Amino acid sequence: MAKQYEIPIGAQHISLLEPLHFKFTTENEKIVNTEANVFYVHRGIEQACVTKFKFRQVSFVVGRVCGLCSISHSTAYSQVAEKLLKIDIPIRAKYLRMLVIELDRIHSHLLCLSHVAENSGFEALFMKTMQYREFSMELLEAVCGNRIQYDFAIVGGVSRDLKPEVGQTILKRLKTFMPQLEEIVDIFKTNWTLSLKNKGAGIINKEMVYRLNAVGPFARAAGVPIDVRNETEDLLPWKEVGFEVVTETSGDVYARNLVRLKELYVSIRIIENIINGLPESALITETKAFPEGEATVRLEAPRGELFYYAKGNKTQVLERLKIKAPTFSNVAAMRAAFEGNEYASAPAIIASYDPCLSCTAR
Amino acid sequence: MKLASYRKKSPWILHYNAGGCNGCDIEILACLGPKYDIERFGMINTGNPKQSDILLVTGPVTKRSRERLVEIYAQMPEPKVVISCGACASTGGVFRGMYNCEGGIDQYIPVDVYVCGCGTRPEQIIDGVVQALGILEKKTKELEESVRLKKEAVNEGKQLNRRNIADEIKPLLS
Numbered sequence: 001m002a003k004q005y006e007i008p009i010g011a012q013h014i015s016l017l018e019p020l021h022f023k024f025t026t027e028n029e030k031i032v033n034t035e036a037n038v039f040y041v042h043r044g045i046e047q048a049c050v051t052k053f054k055f056r057q058v059s060f061v062v063g064r065v066c067g068l069c070s071i072s073h074s075t076a077y078s079q080v081a082e083k084l085l086k087i088d089i090p091i092r093a094k095y096l097r098m099l100v101i102e103l104d105r106i107h108s109h110l111l112c113l114s115h116v117a118e119n120s121g122f123e124a125l126f127m128k129t130m131q132y133r134e135f136s137m138e139l140l141e142a143v144c145g146n147r148i149q150y151d152f153a154i155v156g157g158v159s160r161d162l163k164p165e166v167g168q169t170i171l172k173r174l175k176t177f178m179p180q181l182e183e184i185v186d187i188f189k190t191n192w193t194l195s196l197k198n199k200g201a202g203i204i205n206k207e208m209v210y211r212l213n214a215v216g217p218f219a220r221a222a223g224v225p226i227d228v229r230n231e232t233e234d235l236l237p238w239k240e241v242g243f244e245v246v247t248e249t250s251g252d253v254y255a256r257n258l259v260r261l262k263e264l265y266v267s268i269r270i271i272e273n274i275i276n277g278l279p280e281s282a283l284i285t286e287t288k289a290f291p292e293g294e295a296t297v298r299l300e301a302p303r304g305e306l307f308y309y310a311k312g313n314k315t316q317v318l319e320r321l322k323i324k325a326p327t328f329s330n331v332a333a334m335r336a337a338f339e340g341n342e343y344a345s346a347p348a349i350i351a352s353y354d355p356c357l358s359c360t361a362r
Numbered sequence: 363m364k365l366a367s368y369r370k371k372s373p374w375i376l377h378y379n380a381g382g383c384n385g386c387d388i389e390i391l392a393c394l395g396p397k398y399d400i401e402r403f404g405m406i407n408t409g410n411p412k413q414s415d416i417l418l419v420t421g422p423v424t425k426r427s428r429e430r431l432v433e434i435y436a437q438m439p440e441p442k443v444v445i446s447c448g449a450c451a452s453t454g455g456v457f458r459g460m461y462n463c464e465g466g467i468d469q470y471i472p473v474d475v476y477v478c479g480c481g482t483r484p485e486q487i488i489d490g491v492v493q494a495l496g497i498l499e500k501k502t503k504e505l506e507e508s509v510r511l512k513k514e515a516v517n518e519g520k521q522l523n524r525r526n527i528a529d530e531i532k533p534l535l536s
């Protein structure tokens with residue numbers, strides 16, 4: 001047996017946005033075992049949500065669980081609270097929520113793609129993707145008023161209306177984005193140097209996805225069509241606005257890139273459909289009720305299935321709130337996918353998981 | 363070589379997330395991107411505390427990242443400047459009072475520049491970094507000054523230096 005070395009990555013590392021610790025056991029530069037340590041940023045949000053904050057304030061707090069998918073968190077919480085209050089929200093609010101979720105997905109996916117490019121050593125592509133990503137941040141700012149923490153979804157509806165001229169701007173910017181997206185797709189698909197780092201790295205297959213409970217683009221890249229948008233219709237009408245699942249088959253970093261890129265096309269189509277067919281109605285349902293009973297909600301965040309459970313007891317403060325973030329489900333599969341890869345490709349593989357530790361640790 | 367003048371022009375940045383929500387971190391990343399492009403000021407993001415001049419910290423300090431934060435700070439060479447990015451790094455923000463949070467990095471390491479906002483805008487971050495440059499320069503001066511002061515405290519009249527010794531022993535040798 002060859003000599004084994006242990007190589008740590010993290011908790012502070014240039015290729016990691018967040019504190020995340022991996023300990024690789026390597027043998028002849030091949031990774032044979034991985035230990036993941038993800039709970040550096042546990043803050044205790046769940047507990048604070050049921051003691052410090054009233055249930056209407058919680059939608060702003062859970063937005064701070066994660067800055068990348070804050071709209072997914074606040075929407076999922078709002079939905080679960082609406083289930084407890086037993087109210088239905090106006091149709092326009094539903095559409096606007098979907099609009100912001102999809103805009104958020106564009107920025108999150110582009111960030112992840114740029115990160116993969118950077119960690120594979122392709123700095124120019126990183127810069128290019130970051131440049132093209134800025135338009136989504138500007139649009140989000142135009143729609144919600146802030147670049148990252150949107151505070152858009154509140155219990156009962158949404159906090160802002162979409163002005164018609166902002167809608168037109170979005171359509172215009174999406175049109176200019178289309179050729180840029182095609183350019184990136186072309187590079188990710190055909191660049192030979194990038195393919196050396198990405199093709200065949202971090203493979204996960206179908207059976208592993210089922211066994212290890214992977215979700216999101218991670219699972220879809222292996223050919224498993226899991227997408228909450230495809231499964232639930234009751235809360236947000238995804239099918240109505242033209243959603244469809246995209247999958248790839250090979251399950252490596254390359255396939256994950258492609259899934260994300262294809263999802264961008266889907267997102268763009270959804271956004272265009274929403275703006276063109278935005279129904280008129282009120283923005284918020286007022287109610288004086290208090291949350292009662294138990295409810296669960298699932299929502300497709302950029303990284304996969306987000307799950308919320310809440311329990312109310314007819315007071316201002318909830319009794320229990322449970323958040324299960326997509327990366328939390330993916331950790332086991334993440335560890336498995338490292339096995340047998342070169343240590344040198346580890347940063348690219350980590351980036352392609354698109355891990356979100358602040359979601360995981362809450 | 364005038365190291366100080368180079369450092370003034372191109373400070374290197376170290377970024378550490380001490381438990382924030384990623385919001386401010388992606389804005390720091392956006393600063394590195396082409397639109398805001400802080401590399402035009404000569405700043406680059408390094409992963410090595412031993413080569414950095416400016417520490418950008420985001421997030422309320424969680425109990426587990428506390429030791430790492432102090433460790434990273436201690437590893438950075440003087441002169442160094444700490445910028446706290448975002449409401450939660452400056453005061454704790456929404457996370458203030460949660461059971462695993464400490465509420466602000468200034469309880470553990472000295473902070474020079476506070477950047478407000480949840481999340482901070484890239485313009486604000488750049489502004490904070492530019493302010494930090496001024497502070498870095500001041501700190502460098504202070505550091506050099508104290509060395510000079512120590513040297514001048516020695517009374518040269520009573521001090522034997524090598525030339526004096528040579529002068530003294532010259533007659534003995536001849």
Ligand code: SF4
Nearest residue numbers: 382383385448480481
């Ligand atoms: S200040 Fe706000 S956006 Fe920034 S890390 Fe803290 S919670 Fe996130």
